[in-house]
Amino acid sequence: METTTVFLVLVLLTIISFFMGRKRSHAVTSGLGGARALHSLPKHYGYMAALWALLPALLVLVLWLVFEHGVITRMVLSELPPAVQDMPASQQGLYFNQIVSYAHGATDASMLDETQVLAAQHYRFYDSTSRSIKALLVFLVALAGAILALRQIRPALRARNHVEGILKWMLFGCSFLAVLTTLGIVMSVLFEAIRFFQAIPIADFLFGLEWSPQMAIRADQVAASGSFGFVPLLVGTLLISAVAMVIAVPVGLMSAIYLSEYATRRFRAVTKPVLEILAGVPTVVYGFFAALTVAPFIRGLGESIGLHVASESALAAGLVMGIMIIPFVMSLSDDIINAVPDTLREASLGMGATMNETIRKVLLPAALPGIVGGILLAVSRAIGETMIVVMAAGLSAKLTINPLEAVTTITVQIVTLLVGDQEFDNPKTLAAFALGLVLFFVTLLLNVIALYVVRKYREQYE
């Protein structure tokens, strides 16, 4: 049986268990005055039976699926002649793949030797047996769970508490999964980065002033020895983010103030969704807007007043990134300013303060920590932004703080290092993981600061 079918039948069993559980709860109280004699509502007994049927069976199914392939592979391999077993791992893999693809009918026998054909037959046998056992086992476990639950049902059974407890653990499981995933990503980046640091000293990476990751891949290739100084990338990233924030913070904050304090309700009802659409534009669209419209415009403007501007300038990328972040800053600030209690507005206006004084002296100070938190979140977005910079800021890792020159960022370099065919035992490729790790720590730091500030803000009033 296919896994999908097994799953669907399991769902069906679960639903049936629910109704059986509910029915049984009625049955056990028939002589005792009906459902009032039950500790919990009848549906809780149903839920309990359903969960008992579903969860253990689901666990068995998942475990089976995880280990199925590995076990079958090992069983088939162990039956192959010693010559095959002594092959190097990569060659053995290739050999085995031929068996599997023949077994699935993807290739014909002409490409295989006799042992492989035999092994393919074994493989097919193990595979079909595994499917049958899987289906049988899952159904048995589901039935056992359901029967066990149904037998327990009696009026005194605290089914509600039981179900609540199971649900609590399910919720815990989900959040644990999210944490586990994050941890997994960090670990994989970390281990690759460690491999990189075995080839390139960590001090050279963190404090080197030159970035040119070209390295000879083969011995006969002529190429630079490669230098992995991370400083130009960091400076480039910060430069572009700074330009972006110079645009996004004042415009975003002031439009938030206008929207929350001055705008009529109708204007607000139209403007806010429009600005939120701005947030929904894919960054790749912003990217070609930056590369094809803004960058040439800035270069033309610079040349007309006698400045040399690179055709891919940090300014162009930063400007467009700033526009991209405006709705983000605006939306966060708007929420925070709106969260300042009206009583404070009234107090200030009632003292004879103007709207402007009220905003500057009461609302903004009260909302400031929250706004700072929002801005820091926006900065971490700017630092992580890739598409716009790839298209508009160029690739030259120049160490400069002149926004009219082309610079490159951490994310852009990660992209260029990993695009195309790459070897994963080369420092050039591994450098991407080191960059990723640094980027992760920078944004993590910013997020921690932002969360700290936001938490402080909560204690501000009330």
Next chain:
Amino acid sequence: MERVEQQEPVAGSKGDAIRPPLDIQAHSEQKDYETIGTPFVTDPKMTARNVNVYYGDKQAITTISLDIGRNEVIAMIGPSGCGKSTFLRTLNRMNDIIPICRVEGEFCLDGDDIYADDQDTVLLRARVGMVFQKPNPFPKSIYENVAYGPKIHGLAHSKAELDEIVEDSLRRASLFNEVKDQLDKPGTGLSGGQQQRLCIARAIAVSPEVILMDEPCSALDPIATARIEELIDELKENYTIAIVTHSMQQAARVSQRTAYFHMGKLIEVGDTKQIFTMPKHELTENYITGRFG
């Protein structure tokens, strides 16, 4: 910031067999009516004539005329949604910040039209201060809270002068002795009663002529309430005070005149003593004897 006052249906004179039942609904639909008692005084500080206030299509106040005498405490009482807070807020144009609110009528402060086109709400609100229902100190230090008004109105020319205003205002609000060692602590850290006295100190720091109080004690315990009432008694030497209250005992204790509002109308005005002992209008009597409200 929409603030539409809900007109609660008022229970009739229930359980009263002797008196014929009062037709409150008919009374509220009647447009022209006469306020019983003494709405006008000889030496008014503020005057309001033929006031109508609308929230959108809904009329919150119907043709009210009332004087507020110099250095008197006038209490405004009435059931919830009767328009007393709305009327109070028209006196320093706080309703201006509610977009859907429309005010008609003539209002004068010492003879100046406060709704005139050239009237600056900034100057008006400096002359007519306000204390709100819920204590609302700014999330700033105690000192900064009181110094806020003098700063925005440029009342102090030096730090010493500002210090003096702050201390004087806190003393008048009988708060100074409690907070003199913690002027740099946040005002939000004080107790509810202290916060409300801080708000009063903040209001009097700009030396207003009139102080409007919108249920200033409704969020406070009896002891804090007693202190505020004492304070109101002291303040009336120098200020004119209009206070909205739900507590009839409070109105009786602190005010010289009392105005009874009912469903957007000013039913009866008179000396506090007379209102509470010999009300002339049936609605007033029903309210103060606790038949509804």
